[in-house]
Amino acid sequence: MSDDDLLSDRLAQMNLQRCRNRETERRERIFNDKVRTIGVDKEALNMQMKEREKQEEAAREEQNALDADILHNSKVACLLHSREVKERRAMEKAIVDQRRAQQEFDPKDPDRCGKTDPGDAQMMLPGLVGEDPDSESRQRRQKEQLREWLIQQQSEQAAERHQRKLEEQRYDQSREDMDNTALQLQNLEVERRKAAVLANKEYNLAKIEEKRCQRVDRNDEGNQTGTGNHLRGQLTGVDAEPTPGMMGVPGSCPGSDRRAPQESLQQIIQFQKYQIEENKRAELEKKQNEEQHDRVRLDSARTALLMERQQAKLNKQLRQQVDSTNFELAETHKRQKLDMKRGSIDDSFFSKFNTCSR
Incomplete structure (x- = not known):
């Protein structure tokens, strides 16, 4: 049990004991023939009004705190939404610029390729656009590397099994x-x-x-x-x-x-x-x-x-x-x-x- 729970239980017990003492005093004051007043217990009513005002004040403060949290969360959501919109717009703009930069033929301007400066033109590898001539050798190296890894893992597993078997034999011996x-x-x-x-x-x-x-x-x-x-x-x-x-x-x-x-x-x-x-x-x-x-x-x-x-x-x-x-x-x-x-x-x-x- 945490310290907060113990403190809350202690406070609740103190409040309950305070209410019991107050009720005992009120009964002694009302049912005592010498000091009892005729009519309503004014002190008890005043105390009840004070307690009700305290409860209303606490409820009002709790509601204000809740409203402040809602307002803060709303502002954070608005800021995140605006940032997301800006990022989406920037991404779309970058995609459009990339497409325009990589576009070789423009139907609206057929002479665009001729107007391009050879120094500014992108150097391309021989062959088709997007072709990778070293893909076969790279795939072959990757397969060889994967095969070596598998062989190494199998050998390590076999060595581990052998070591475990030796340990079991030593333990049995x-x-x-x-x-x-x-x-x-x-x-x-x-x-x-x-x-x-x-x-x-x-x-x-x-x-x-x-x-x-x-x-x-x-x-x-x-x-x-x-x-x-x-x-x-x-x-x-x-x-x-x-x-x-x-x-x-x-x-x-x-x-x-x-x-x-x-x-x-x-x-x-x-x-x-x-x-x-x-x-x-x-x-x-x-x-x-x-x-x-x-x-x-x-x-x-x-x-x-x-x-x-x-x-x-x-x-x-x-x-x-x-x-x-x-x-x-x-x-x-x-x-x-x-x-x-x-x-x-x-x-x-x-x-x-x-x-x-x-």
């Missing part, structure tokens, strides 16, 4: 490369997730194996303690209190009434050696499992780091490729925009025209 890069990134992400899941699984299995080994070690320690107590009781002849984790040994007797035979002692010693070897083997397996778990964890961390670096490198290459493609497209659009503004016309186009006159 860039889109395909970006799609392939995105697919590679997705495959790398899937492989990284698989490696993380596998490492987590191996870690959980290692923890389970570690807990199982600890439980076996606790059971072995309890069995060894019970066996030692029982052996000391048999050797000293005193019954040892059984431990909760004590297990029976083949060939041993828990009684304390008699000493253990030699074979039982050898079996106990062999069993203890076997338990010691089992403990060593369990510790070795535990150590190997821990080392394997550490290797798996380091390998998974190294693989994840390499995959993250490779993904960052691919993202950087993809971003650079997208930036270069956008820059090439912007340059192409800018060149096409400049060509559209100039119309693809250079100075060599105008030099091909025939600038010489007859």
Whole structure:
């Protein structure tokens, strides 16, 4: 909305508010018992007369302005008509003078050609009057020039179509490369997730194996303690209190009434050696499992780091490729925009025209 419309609306609103205030004052003056006058409201009538005079004055000024515009337009039309009449008369007079100057035989004056001064006579080309002897060569040159222009336009259109096709191919190739890069990134992400899941699984299995080994070690320690107590009781002849984790040994007797035979002692010693070897083997397996778990964890961390670096490198290459493609497209659009503004016309186009006159 323009400022004029806002100003006109504001003025109309002010006039309406002024009329409402005036009407409110008039009603208070008329319907008030203390200040009301009997008869007609003289002030309202005077105000109405003033408003009517103002309206008539405004209408009179508008009519005067309209009359002045009509008078001005009438004067301009009269001047243009008179100028047109003068120009038409001058043109007709010039045509008549030209015809008289080019007339060679006058029926009213047959000896006019003989009276003409040879120096003032117009020099004419050999041949018929109005004949152009170079018309064929000029038409041939014009046809050759038109043929060259058509060939040039066709070649330019073909070059433009070829350029557009190359740009479309480059754009399709860039889109395909970006799609392939995105697919590679997705495959790398899937492989990284698989490696993380596998490492987590191996870690959980290692923890389970570690807990199982600890439980076996606790059971072995309890069995060894019970066996030692029982052996000391048999050797000293005193019954040892059984431990909760004590297990029976083949060939041993828990009684304390008699000493253990030699074979039982050898079996106990062999069993203890076997338990010691089992403990060593369990510790070795535990150590190997821990080392394997550490290797798996380091390998998974190294693989994840390499995959993250490779993904960052691919993202950087993809971003650079997208930036270069956008820059090439912007340059192409800018060149096409400049060509559209100039119309693809250079100075060599105008030099091909025939600038010489007859």
